[in-house]
Amino acid sequence: MNLKLRIWRQSGADAKGGMVTYQVTDVSPDMSFLEMLDVLNEDLIGRGEEPVAFDSDCREGICGMCGLVINGVPHGPESATTTCQLYMRHFSDGDVVDIEPWRAKAFPVVKDLVVDRSSFDRIIQAGGYITAPTGAAPEAHSTPVPKPDADLAFDAATCIGCGACVAACPNASAMLFTAAKVTHLGLMPQGQPERESRALGMVQQMDEEGFGGCTNIGECASVCPKGIPLSLISRLNSDLLGSLSAASK
Amino acid sequence: MSLDYSVGDPIADTKAPAGPVEERWDKRRFGAKLVNPANRRKHTVIVVGTGLAGGSAGATLAEQGYHVIQFCFQDSPRRAHSIAAQGGINAAKNYRNDGDSIYRLFYDTVKGGDFRSRESNVYRLAQISVEIIDQCVAQGVPFAREYGGLLDTRSFGGVQVSRTFYARGQTGQQLLLGAYQALSRQIDAGNIEMHPRTEMLDLIVIDGKARGIVARDLVTGEISSYVADAVVLATGGYGNTFFLSTNAKGSNATAIWRAHKRGAHFANPCYTQIHPTCIPRSGDHQSKLTLMSESLRNDGRVWVPKQAGDTRPPDQIPEDERDYYLERIYPSFGNLVPRDIASRAAKNVCDEGRGVGPGGLGVYLDFADAIERMGRDKVEEKYGNLFEMYERITNEDPYQVPMRIYPAIHYTMGGLWVDYDLQSTIPGLFVIGEANFSDHGANRLGASALMQGLADGYFVLPATINDYLARGPFEAIGTDHDVVARTETEVHDRVEKLLSINGDRTVDSFHRELGELVWDNCGMARTEASLRKALARIPELREEFWTRVKVTGGEHELNQQLEKAGRVADFIELAELMCLDALHREESCGGHFREESQTPDGEAMRDDENFSYVAAWEFTGVGEPPVLHKEALEFEYVHPTQRSYA
Numbered sequence: 043m044n045l046k047l048r049i050w051r052q053s054g055a056d057a058k059g060g061m062v063t064y065q066v067t068d069v070s071p072d073m074s075f076l077e078m079l080d081v082l083n084e085d086l087i088g089r090g091e092e093p094v095a096f097d098s099d100c101r102e103g104i105c106g107m108c109g110l111v112i113n114g115v116p117h118g119p120e121s122a123t124t125t126c127q128l129y130m131r132h133f134s135d136g137d138v139v140d141i142e143p144w145r146a147k148a149f150p151v152v153k154d155l156v157v158d159r160s161s162f163d164r165i166i167q168a169g170g171y172i173t174a175p176t177g178a179a180p181e182a183h184s185t186p187v188p189k190p191d192a193d194l195a196f197d198a199a200t201c202i203g204c205g206a207c208v209a210a211c212p213n214a215s216a217m218l219f220t221a222a223k224v225t226h227l228g229l230m231p232q233g234q235p236e237r238e239s240r241a242l243g244m245v246q247q248m249d250e251e252g253f254g255g256c257t258n259i260g261e262c263a264s265v266c267p268k269g270i271p272l273s274l275i276s277r278l279n280s281d282l283l284g285s286l287s288a289a290s291k
Numbered sequence: 292m293s294l295d296y297s298v299g300d301p302i303a304d305t306k307a308p309a310g311p312v313e314e315r316w317d318k319r320r321f322g323a324k325l326v327n328p329a330n331r332r333k334h335t336v337i338v339v340g341t342g343l344a345g346g347s348a349g350a351t352l353a354e355q356g357y358h359v360i361q362f363c364f365q366d367s368p369r370r371a372h373s374i375a376a377q378g379g380i381n382a383a384k385n386y387r388n389d390g391d392s393i394y395r396l397f398y399d400t401v402k403g404g405d406f407r408s409r410e411s412n413v414y415r416l417a418q419i420s421v422e423i424i425d426q427c428v429a430q431g432v433p434f435a436r437e438y439g440g441l442l443d444t445r446s447f448g449g450v451q452v453s454r455t456f457y458a459r460g461q462t463g464q465q466l467l468l469g470a471y472q473a474l475s476r477q478i479d480a481g482n483i484e485m486h487p488r489t490e491m492l493d494l495i496v497i498d499g500k501a502r503g504i505v506a507r508d509l510v511t512g513e514i515s516s517y518v519a520d521a522v523v524l525a526t527g528g529y530g531n532t533f534f535l536s537t538n539a540k541g542s543n544a545t546a547i548w549r550a551h552k553r554g555a556h557f558a559n560p561c562y563t564q565i566h567p568t569c570i571p572r573s574g575d576h577q578s579k580l581t582l583m584s585e586s587l588r589n590d591g592r593v594w595v596p597k598q599a600g601d602t603r604p605p606d607q608i609p610e611d612e613r614d615y616y617l618e619r620i621y622p623s624f625g626n627l628v629p630r631d632i633a634s635r636a637a638k639n640v641c642d643e644g645r646g647v648g649p650g651g652l653g654v655y656l657d658f659a660d661a662i663e664r665m666g667r668d669k670v671e672e673k674y675g676n677l678f679e680m681y682e683r684i685t686n687e688d689p690y691q692v693p694m695r696i697y698p699a700i701h702y703t704m705g706g707l708w709v710d711y712d713l714q715s716t717i718p719g720l721f722v723i724g725e726a727n728f729s730d731h732g733a734n735r736l737g738a739s740a741l742m743q744g745l746a747d748g749y750f751v752l753p754a755t756i757n758d759y760l761a762r763g764p765f766e767a768i769g770t771d772h773d774v775v776a777r778t779e780t781e782v783h784d785r786v787e788k789l790l791s792i793n794g795d796r797t798v799d800s801f802h803r804e805l806g807e808l809v810w811d812n813c814g815m816a817r818t819e820a821s822l823r824k825a826l827a828r829i830p831e832l833r834e835e836f837w838t839r840v841k842v843t844g845g846e847h848e849l850n851q852q853l854e855k856a857g858r859v860a861d862f863i864e865l866a867e868l869m870c871l872d873a874l875h876r877e878e879s880c881g882g883h884f885r886e887e888s889q890t891p892d893g894e895a896m897r898d899d900e901n902f903s904y905v906a907a908w909e910f911t912g913v914g915e916p917p918v919l920h921k922e923a924l925e926f927e928y929v930h931p932t933q934r935s936y937a
Contacts (some may be wrong), residue, residue, distance in 0.1 A: 049764075070574055073576045077577070078576075080578055084799060087841060089799065091843070093752045095851055097366065099370055100374065100540075101539070101540055101579045101581075102579075102581045104374055104461065105365075105370045105371075106367075107370050108365065115748075127682065127683050129684070131686060153848070156849060158366070160366070163368070165474045166369075166471070166472060167475040167476070170472060171472035171473060172472070173476065175354045176473075179429035182424045183442065185428075186440025188436075192435070196435075196465070199465060230433065232429055233431050253574060
């Protein structure tokens with residue numbers, strides 16, 4: 043199939059960007075979306091033009107490095123799919139495809155489709171862990187974890203930190219990302235001692251980074267490639283309330 | 292047969308203590324010097340890489356009080372490719388009461404590695420495996436659990452006990468996030484200076500000791516030097532030499548290769564692991580291959596039609612016209628034979644014309660029996676995410692039609708040579724995880740990479756590096772030191788050279804050609820003729836690369852072509868050593884299969900008399916004959932036999 047691509051080009055963080063149109067021909071339906079961009083880039087280099095910069099690494103939907111807004115939707119039209127796992131069979135000959143980077147104040151553009159997501163790392167650094175220094179661990183079976191809790195914790199822990207939730211949110215809120223980690227650790231018995239300070243620390247950091255607040259729109263959950271549900275945000279709010287009331291005592 | 296290398300002094304001492312194997316690690320830890328807690332912050336340690344090995348090492352060293360400077364080329368330490376490991380992590384907990392023990396894990400690993408690993412190291416790995424699970428549970432890793440709340444386990448290839456702990460098909464992700472969170476805590480505490488999107492491009496060696504690295508900031512293009520008292524490489528394997536592999540696109544061998552060029556011996560580069568269960572390639576555009584976890588072989592049955600050229604769809608091939616060849620040839624291990632054996636068996640049936648799917652390069656992995664036995668829900672609970680991933684890529688529903696799988700490069704057992712302390716031949720340079728060669732011999736068993744990465748990072752390195760650091764003092768070195776300046780200049784010159792060639796071939800075109808060359812000639816089966824062919828072509832390819840490559844863009848910006856070009860240049864050099872090592876090792880062992888050396892039934896035939904050693908190669912110059920140093924392997928406990936899984 044042949045496609046017309048309109049891609050956001052921006053030479054650097056402070057440069058002015060804009061949409062540039064490219065034609066790609068002979069796209070195979072078995073190509074992944076990123077392989078289609080690889081082909082475009084090989085073509086551009088052959089013509090002596092700058093290839094399009096975009097992030098990707100594992101290309102199997104787990105590292106969270108890739109992420110493009112495709113026709114206005116983070117990670118494109120398929121549900122529960124990362125950009126690297128989106129295949130061209132979901133497009134048709136003659137389609138016009140718009141490709142843009144994540145857009146959020148807390149994710150500044152580095153170049154073309156590459157953004158800086160280090161704000162997510164700083165949210166985790168602000169409490170998204172259990173303090174368990176190496177060597178201090180008790181025998182693994184000393185604390186049984188009810189299977190439903192372990193399963194739900196796992197579901198929340200599958201977040202890959204790609205940032206699609208932020209890109210989809212009209213407020214560019216990072217609540218779903220933060221809630222996923224708070225839920226994962228808050229469900230484990232090992233995570234209880236730091237539960238309240240964790241929620242508070244992470245939400246404060248989220249605000250400092252310039253992410254917006256949550257107004258329960260739900261776009262985040264609908265684009266999440268790992269299907270993290272919106273309901274986790276209420277768990278985060280409940281932990282946050284707990285920590286605020288504890289603080290006021 | 293003459294080969295272009297010379298033989299140097301053998302490696303006499305690996306620093307493993309003598310005595311009973313179960314006491315060696317305790318002995319070493321007690322014998323190691325310690326650094327007073329108050330003095331630790333005066334020592335800086337550089338850690339390159341943030342996967343399971345690097346992440347766990349960085350966090351642990353920082354917890355101990357060292358000042359850590361850590362690097363990764365990805366945008367966040369959480370992206371390292373350990374995250375993609377699916378199946379699980381082995382540990383000799385014996386929670387199943389099924390006859391497991393530290394000794395059995397040790398035995399299985401030495402045997403699985405086809406008697407080409409060190410007994411001392413493997414025993415230590417088995418001992419530590421138990422502590423790893425405790426550590427990860429304490430961090431909140433959400434392992435799969437049973438209804439009673441205790442940890443669930445499953446079986447993996449090459450073993451007959453159930454010792455693999457898992458978190459659905461995303462065990463690597465959950466373990467890595469555990470290490471990443473521990474790392475994050477230390478970054479927040481100011482104990483780790485983290486540099487994401489920064490790539491190590493050279494090692495600084497002063498007075499024979501590793502004292503730092505030169506790295507490029509991938510966003511600004513700035514090249515800077517970082518000095519320390521010790522350097523730890525945790526930069527993974529070199530599977531991407533093959534272009535198509537299950538590794539991440541960015542996974543590369545630059546850090547270990549540059550260290551090799553600065554004096555670190557490279558051990559057993561020909562030991563590459565070809566994983567039997569990957570999704571077959573679909574066309575020339577293919578940019579990487581995707582693994583389907585080995586855990587699927589617990590319940591999936593591998594088969595091909597009995598008749599060559601049978602093109603009927605699988606559901607129209609009756610049961611008695613199917614060949615469940617693994618169950619037939621290896622009745623006691625069946626579908627759970629080790630990876631090297633399963634891969635070669637798949638290649639053999641495809642070579643016989645019995646392969647399935649486009650090009651006949653595939654075999655079926657069928658879940659029909661499992662779905663009937665356990666029900667679809669149970670299969671979905673165990674493997675749901677893998678089935679979804681398969682369907683997304685192939686557009687086929689594995690609940691309805693059998694999966695098609697084919698072997699692909701997945702892991703490299705070879706790597707920088709290290710002693711029992713995980714120290715390379717350059718004092719002060721430690722190498723951990725897949726980047727070293729240490730524990731898997733000629734074939735790694737499933738669910739052992741995660742175990743080794745975390746054993747090295749959480750427990751082994753933090754105990755042994757003390758001994759090195761305690762033997763200081765380390766002369767203070769500024770970034771204006773002449774060796775630092777010289778190394779930095781060399782890195783600069785190389786970057787400028789890559790940008791100035793402005794030829795007519797893209798970086799990827801070279802990488803694809805190299806990959807095809809090594810896959811065809813140094814892949815699942817190797818012969819003297821195929822290896823000589825590769826060794827004749829690689830130097831030409833290297834020459835062409837340095838005269839015809841086209842790297843667009845500039846130095847002082849995010850330049851992904853430039854990043855790739857540097858990595859591919861290193862892969863080309865490494866490929867030559869890999870093929871040379873494969874040519875010199877005229878035996879078959881594990882993942883290294885020389886067609887000239889096989890048993891009458893086509894199994895790998897070792898030659899213990901002549902090749903029971905680690906081949907550690909010393910660099911002498913690009914295109915120059917390297918020097919081979921042999922480390923003899925001794926087996927006091929697990930006596931080498933012809934491996935049998937029948």
